[in-house]
Amino acid sequence: MNTKYLDLLAQKYDSEEKVVTEIINLEAILNLPKGTEHFVSDLHGEYQAFQHVLRNGSGKVKEKIKDLFEEVLSEQEINEFAALVYYPEEKIQLIKNSFDNEKELNGWYTEMIERMIKLISYASSKYTRSKLRKALPDQFVYIIEELLYKTEDFQNREPYYSSIVQQIISLGQADKLIIGLAYTTQRLVVDHLHVVGDIYDRGPEPDKIMEALINYHSVDIQWGNHDVLWIGAFAGSKVCLANIIRICARYNNLDIIEDVYGINLRPLLNLAERYYEDNPVFRPKSQGDENLSKEEQLQITKIHQAIAMIQFKLESPIIKRRPTFDMSERLLLEKVDYDKNEITLHGNTYPLENTCFATVNTLQPDQLLEEEEQVLDKLLFSVQHSEKLARHMNFLMKKGSLYLKYNGNLLIHGCIPLDELGNMEKMEIESKTYAGRELLDIFEHYLRHAFAHPEETDDLATDMVWYLWTGQYSSLFGKREMTTFERYFIKDKATHKERKNPYYHLREEEETCSKILAEFDLDPDQGHIINGHTPVKEINGENPIKANGKMIVIDGGFSKAYQSTTGIAGYTLLYNSYGMQLVAHKHFQSKEDVLLNGTDVLSVKRLVDKELERKKVLETNVGEELLQEVSILNRLMEYRYVK
Numbered sequence: 252m253n254t255k256y257l258d259l260l261a262q263k264y265d266s267e268e269k270v271v272t273e274i275i276n277l278e279a280i281l282n283l284p285k286g287t288e289h290f291v292s293d294l295h296g297e298y299q300a301f302q303h304v305l306r307n308g309s310g311k312v313k314e315k316i317k318d319l320f321e322e323v324l325s326e327q328e329i330n331e332f333a334a335l336v337y338y339p340e341e342k343i344q345l346i347k348n349s350f351d352n353e354k355e356l357n358g359w360y361t362e363m364i365e366r367m368i369k370l371i372s373y374a375s376s377k378y379t380r381s382k383l384r385k386a387l388p389d390q391f392v393y394i395i396e397e398l399l400y401k402t403e404d405f406q407n408r409e410p411y412y413s414s415i416v417q418q419i420i421s422l423g424q425a426d427k428l429i430i431g432l433a434y435t436t437q438r439l440v441v442d443h444l445h446v447v448g449d450i451y452d453r454g455p456e457p458d459k460i461m462e463a464l465i466n467y468h469s470v471d472i473q474w475g476n477h478d479v480l481w482i483g484a485f486a487g488s489k490v491c492l493a494n495i496i497r498i499c500a501r502y503n504n505l506d507i508i509e510d511v512y513g514i515n516l517r518p519l520l521n522l523a524e525r526y527y528e529d530n531p532v533f534r535p536k537s538q539g540d541e542n543l544s545k546e547e548q549l550q551i552t553k554i555h556q557a558i559a560m561i562q563f564k565l566e567s568p569i570i571k572r573r574p575t576f577d578m579s580e581r582l583l584l585e586k587v588d589y590d591k592n593e594i595t596l597h598g599n600t601y602p603l604e605n606t607c608f609a610t611v612n613t614l615q616p617d618q619l620l621e622e623e624e625q626v627l628d629k630l631l632f633s634v635q636h637s638e639k640l641a642r643h644m645n646f647l648m649k650k651g652s653l654y655l656k657y658n659g660n661l662l663i664h665g666c667i668p669l670d671e672l673g674n675m676e677k678m679e680i681e682s683k684t685y686a687g688r689e690l691l692d693i694f695e696h697y698l699r700h701a702f703a704h705p706e707e708t709d710d711l712a713t714d715m716v717w718y719l720w721t722g723q724y725s726s727l728f729g730k731r732e733m734t735t736f737e738r739y740f741i742k743d744k745a746t747h748k749e750r751k752n753p754y755y756h757l758r759e760e761e762e763t764c765s766k767i768l769a770e771f772d773l774d775p776d777q778g779h780i781i782n783g784h785t786p787v788k789e790i791n792g793e794n795p796i797k798a799n800g801k802m803i804v805i806d807g808g809f810s811k812a813y814q815s816t817t818g819i820a821g822y823t824l825l826y827n828s829y830g831m832q833l834v835a836h837k838h839f840q841s842k843e844d845v846l847l848n849g850t851d852v853l854s855v856k857r858l859v860d861k862e863l864e865r866k867k868v869l870e871t872n873v874g875e876e877l878l879q880e881v882s883i884l885n886r887l888m889e890y891r892y893v894k
């Protein structure tokens with residue numbers, strides 16, 4: 252190693268003792284049990300349900316509470332205490348309202364602080380003191396450490412302990428301390444979070460999920476097809492932009508565009524008012540909890556049509572300028588017989604219904620009206636100048652990737668495109684063919700390029716982001732074609748079917764999964780593939796654990812819109828030093844329900860894998876990095892200090 256680096260490093264470790272201390276510290280960490288990884292996917296804007304899972308660590312918080320207090324507390328007390336750990340601010344408020352004298356309240360404070368300290372001590376047992384310190388609320392580090400390291404054996408420390416607690420209460424700091432302790436517990440229970448794609452679309456609050464992730468202590472994201480759609484819009488793809496607005500209109504979520512991201516929809520509304528009427532298939536989907544007036548519903552229905560037609564028009568030129576996308580079947584507006592109001596697809600002719608072709612020039616159907624172009628330009632300008640969206644998209648880029656290899660597992664939202672025989676599908680891009688891992692790498696390369704060049708709207712990189720949303724060899728889409736047009740305008744449901752890539756049945760077989768793991772240089776005997784994207788229909792007996800445990804699909808449907816098909820409200824996965832556990836969540840009612848009734852829809856666990864020996868940090872990705880640090884420090888030791 253270049254001695255310059257060692258000299259630089261010596262500035263930080265400027266004494267033999269400092270190097271030795273750090274080596275010992277790192278070696279100690281390497282021998283601790285590995286931290287808990289938490290996997291979630293397909294959040295689809297369902298912030299309330301997501302934050303609950305985040306706060307309860309998919310049941311881990313309650314498990315720890317039970318380990319400690321099952322013998323001494325009733326089930327109701329355990330539930331109440333768990334609710335305090337999940338939502339400390341709100342729970343404290345409720346409790347305060349329920350006591351009518353200060354003495355009772357102080358008794359409650361004392362008891363809760365004691366329980367919280369015990370819980371933290373237990374939850375942090377596999378961490379170093381320094382790591383625990385970093386997780387503590389800044390203003391209380393000293394006090395909490397005093398409370399934590401009071402051991403039960405020293406009876407005479409008892410008065411000291413209770414005097415600290417009483418002081419905290421009388422100084423009016425108890426609420427803050429309890430809140431801080433609750434968040435510390437949440438943070439200790441899960442070491443690292445993986446979001447296996449699809450934060451955006453369908454549900455109402457993707458922005459709040461993004462904020463929660465930005466504030467989370469340790470997270471990575473594997474982009475989903477819906478996430479890249481938003482990235483694409485921000486990166487200058489007009490067709491991606493049309494799609495996100497269309498989906499928001501469809502799910503009655505235009506507030507996200509207008510109020511949350513501050514994008515002015517007025518020009519689009521004006522255009523929509525001019526050309527469109529009511530149309531049953533474009534009415535917003537009801538999510539069950541909104542009160543739309545007739546006028547509002549009509550407005551959204553019009554916007555929905557206006558933006559859908561813009562989307563269809565925008566698709567054509569891309570398909571034409573990118574023959575290797577192999578999407579000519581999707582030149583739909585050109586396949587329409589406008590006189591007969593029918594369309595011929597794959598040799599079959601179907602009548603069209605509920606059409607809204609008022610802006611279509613039948614001689615050149617993909618031509619945008621000048622006013623449509625103007626609307627689009629304004630929308631794109633607004634999107635690219637939304638500060639909040641910029642912050643969220645930058646975070647998605649920084650923490651995200653198309654796939655991730657982590658602790659021997661392969662995390663990917665959709666699929667690895669395969670042919671019927673299980674070979675990796677090839678795609679030609681700029682006269683070169685790519686398959687498997689190389690294909691995913693080149694996709695990611697283009698996506699990053701598009702993001703770095705938001706001023707380019709029609710280049711290959713920008714078009715490629717749209718391909719990732721809808722192309723047949725996209726690792727995020729994984730279907731032959733997206734039948735949006737058919738679902739709006741053709742009655743025959745056979746045309747709505749989106750044929751899945753063979754991956755989706757081949758992944759049931761261990762051999763396929765092993766082959767894919769090997770393609771990514773992962774050990775097929777140890778590794779797993781973790782997928783989101785396709786709702787697991789537990790209702791129909793589908794098992795999320797496939798291929799003899801090599802494949803785990805964790806999209807159980809946080810998305811309310813999909814819960815009737817899945818029968819549950821999402822899967823999450825936990826991977827700690829003892830192995831992997833799959834958690835199935837029941838429908839999440841509301842935060843209020845948890846607070847008032849202590850109902851914490853506790854989840855069924857299925858063991859995916861059990862380690863014979865507890866896994867240590869040494870055997871993880873983080874461990875690898877720490878080992879490298881140790882080896883560098885050893886070199887520094889020899890170079891600088893050992894005579």
Ligand SMILES: O=P(O)(O)OC[C@H]1O[C@](O)(COP(=O)(O)O)[C@@H](O)[C@@H]1O
Pocket residue numbers: 449476477501730733734735749784785
């Ligand atoms: O349920 P909707 O809103 O009609 O959307 C259906 C579309 O969503 C997709 O399923 C993609 O979304 P997912 O990634 O959530 O599956 C498309 O394949 C399909 O065309």
Ligand SMILES: [Mn+2]
Pocket residue numbers: 449475476477664727783784785
């Ligand atoms: Mn998806």
